[in-house]
Amino acid sequence: MSPTLLLPSTLLLLLLLLLPAVTAAAMDPDECPTKCGDVDIPYPFGIGAGCSRSKGFEITCVNNTAVLPSATRMTIPVTNLSVAPEPVAKVSLPVAYRCYNLKGDTVGEFDGHVDVNTRGAYRISDARNVFVVLGCNTGAFTMNSNATGGGGGGGRYDYRFYMGCFAYCDGPPGAAADGRCASVGCCRVDIAPGLTDNVVQFEDWPHDGMEYSPCDVAFLVDRDGYEFRAADLLMDVRRRSMPVWLDWAIRDGGDGEPMSCAAATGNRTGYACVSANSECVDAVNGPGYYCRCKQGFEGNPYLEKNGCTSK
Ligand SMILES: *[C@@H]1O[C@H](CO)[C@@H](O)[C@H](O)[C@H]1NC(C)=O
Ligand SMILES: *[C@@H]1O[C@H](CO)[C@@H](O)[C@H](O)[C@H]1NC(C)=O
Ligand SMILES: *[C@@H]1O[C@H](CO)[C@@H](O)[C@H](O)[C@H]1NC(C)=O
Ligand SMILES: *[C@@H]1O[C@H](CO)[C@@H](O)[C@H](O)[C@H]1NC(C)=O
Numbered sequence: 001m002s003p004t005l006l007l008p009s010t011l012l013l014l015l016l017l018l019l020p021a022v023t024a025a026a027m028d029p030d031e032c033p034t035k036c037g038d039v040d041i042p043y044p045f046g047i048g049a050g051c052s053r054s055k056g057f058e059i060t061c062v063n064n065t066a067v068l069p070s071a072t073r074m075t076i077p078v079t080n081l082s083v084a085p086e087p088v089a090k091v092s093l094p095v096a097y098r099c100y101n102l103k104g105d106t107v108g109e110f111d112g113h114v115d116v117n118t119r120g121a122y123r124i125s126d127a128r129n130v131f132v133v134l135g136c137n138t139g140a141f142t143m144n145s146n147a148t149g150g151g152g153g154g155g156r157y158d159y160r161f162y163m164g165c166f167a168y169c170d171g172p173p174g175a176a177a178d179g180r181c182a183s184v185g186c187c188r189v190d191i192a193p194g195l196t197d198n199v200v201q202f203e204d205w206p207h208d209g210m211e212y213s214p215c216d217v218a219f220l221v222d223r224d225g226y227e228f229r230a231a232d233l234l235m236d237v238r239r240r241s242m243p244v245w246l247d248w249a250i251r252d253g254g255d256g257e258p259m260s261c262a263a264a265t266g267n268r269t270g271y272a273c274v275s276a277n278s279e280c281v282d283a284v285n286g287p288g289y290y291c292r293c294k295q296g297f298e299g300n301p302y303l304e305k306n307g308c309t310s311k
Contacts, residue, residue: 036061042083044250044272044302053272053302054252056119069118076116079243083300087290088125089246090222091116096140096200097237099215104208110237112142112219117196120251120258123286124195128245130223132181132188134232136169136213139203142220144195164218165189166203172212176230185213186228191220193285220244249283249290258287275299275307 032051034041036059046052047061059078060067068076068091080090096112116122133140141164147155165187169176176185200218207214213233219226221242250272251258261280264271273280273291278301280289291301293308300307 033061036066037064039066039078039081041066041081042300042302045081053250054119056121056252057248068116068122070115072113072115074114076114083302084292084298087248088128089122089248091244091246092241093198093220093244095217095219095235095237095240095242096202097215097217098202099237100207100210101214102209102211104206108238109202111199111201113197113199115197116246121248122196122246123193123248124191124198124220125245125247125285126191126193126195127247127285128222129191129220130188131163131165131191131218131220132186132226132228133165133167133216133218134186134213134228134235135167135216136173136176136185136210136233137205137207138168138216139166139205140164140200140216140218142191142198142200142218144192144197144199146197161192161195163189163191169213173230173233176228176233178229179227181228185230185233196286247283247285249286249288251283251286251288258283259289260287261289264289273301274304275301277301277308277310 033047036047041047041059044053044057045059046057047059052058058069060069066078068078070076074094077092078089079092082088093114094110094112096110098109099107101107116124131142141162143159143162145160147158147160167183167185167187169185173185181188198220202216202218215237217235217237219242222245225243252270261282265280275293277294277297278291279294281292282289293299293301296311297308298311299309
């Protein structure tokens, strides 16, 4: 058989084989990938067109790594997407830093800018994270929700939230003790609810002659996910990422405005809790709601078929 004859028929066969599969994947959540690498992708999350509830729940699978969309150029790897017991996602975010040479000149910096909320679903979890600052003459704070960029607010300054702390060492960090984030080499603060983004600013304080702590470092992190080590004052800042929890909820609704349970159960158009044995819960971090299985049931309340089943 000549190649000219083989090629079109092979193509046709391929098309015939592929087309129905592609169409089905776009229509039926049963046909959507349920995993990316080791990470489970439960509905309302999904990979590819038609597989998630909305753009806000789309996940990209790059080289077997699940990635969230981001408004900044940063790609955000996801390591856990959970529907129950709580609607949370665990991501990995690079640390922010500012490094100095022995003369005290800045030789490298990164403000950690990230926006996790391009389409509304996520908030940075205030219950599960803290903001940590490392350094020996260091003040740092995170600024969140740029008011002029549409982040709300309307206060004295450009951002709606400012939170941070300072860390100091009286000379080489002898008093900086492993396991103690107590303002010597390390400080930490709780964060406000409702955060959708993060950008770090470091105070402009002298750093000459500080070979024992050449970089100021700051990051959001799982409150049980980081223990201070004095050796971290020398960490490789360009390669270090930290685990951060996000809360998610259904925040789409009539006219694009997030709905509470009262509004969502009143207007069943687009109501997410479609399993017969599910119920609605108002979101605690940000507006909107989430779904859970009624007591005695378990499974995925966002699925009509085989959603919440009896335990
Ligand atoms: C995927 O991995 C390959 C090999 O490790 C690498 O060359 C490529 O750049 C990666 N692609 C993306 C989009 O990260
Ligand atoms: C994902 O996180 C949830 C909430 O903390 C936890 O219950 C679950 O075991 C985690 N899943 C995996 C695979 O680590
Ligand atoms: C806030 O957002 C606006 C619009 O996106 C931008 O022009 C401005 O530079 C931002 N302000 C700060 C302080 O980052
Ligand atoms: C119900 O929700 C739909 C879409 O979510 C919206 O278009 C419609 O206006 C809502 N109706 C009422 C009465 O709020």
